[in-house]
Amino acid sequence: MGREVLTTQKQNFWKESYLKEVLLRLNWYRQYSQSIKARGQRRARQKPREKIKLPAINEVLMKAAEETKKTEAIKDRIKRLTFREDGEEEAEGEGLPDFDMKPVTPRTRSLLYSGLSKEEEGRYKYLQERCKIKPEEKYVYPLTTNWMYGWQLGSMDPGQRSIYPRCCLVRDTFFRRNGAFSLLDPLDTASC
Incomplete structure (x- = not known):
């Protein structure tokens, strides 16, 4: 759509609307300026709030607390990162692991x-x-959105070759192990 031509009638319309806005602002200022000034003066007269004073810190206790936190954190990290021989995974709390x-x-x-x-x-x-x-075996969850397309799909063996290789290739190997047009496999988490 092209630009409209600015006629004298439209110019007058815009001039009147600008003038109307300016007059509205001026009337508002005349009506409410005194109350706003009074409110600002009241705030200026109020006492400033007192600063919060904290008790002195005992440095010896602080160092001891930091050392215990560090040792607990190291023990926890070692416990989490050690590989379990039996292959069982410990039940972590809600959400994703650290x-x-x-x-x-x-x-x-x-x-x-x-x-x-x-x-x-x-x-x-x-x-x-x-x-x-494979990334599914190395990582707990997909780190990037690119991994969502192939996450937990497994290997895709074509099996028997078809007479019409293009049709079979698209139908059997398009994104999912069980085909693009069939029902979803519950292990295919990428489609959620």
């Missing part, structure tokens, strides 16, 4: 300390091993 990644197996962790990365051992080998594991 850490993003699941604990590493002792065998994989030992790779970290055996050799140098320059010789393709140590950290290099550790990272290579961790790359082989």
Whole structure:
């Protein structure tokens, strides 16, 4: 839609509306200015609030409390991050756990300390091993929204080849293990 032409009639309309707004503001100021000034003067006369005075801090008790908190936090973290041999997961409280990644197996962790990365051992080998594991097995929950598309889908083996490969490929492997057009599998959390 193009711009409308500004005629004399429209110019007069805008001039009148601006004038009306200015007059309304001026009338409001005349009517309420005294009460607003009085309210401001009352606030200025009020006593300022007294500052809150806290008792002196005993430094010895503070240091002891900090040390106990640190030791408790370290013990708790060690308890959480240790890998359980039986493979059972402890029931955590409501919500998501504090850490993003699941604990590493002792065998994989030992790779970290055996050799140098320059010789393709140590950290290099550790990272290579961790790359082989699927994200669902490494992480507790998907960290990025990109992971939602493939989270907990499992492997997609095509099985038997079709005479018409394009149709079969789209129908059988489109996003879900059980096909794009069939009912959802309860394990497919990405579709929620």
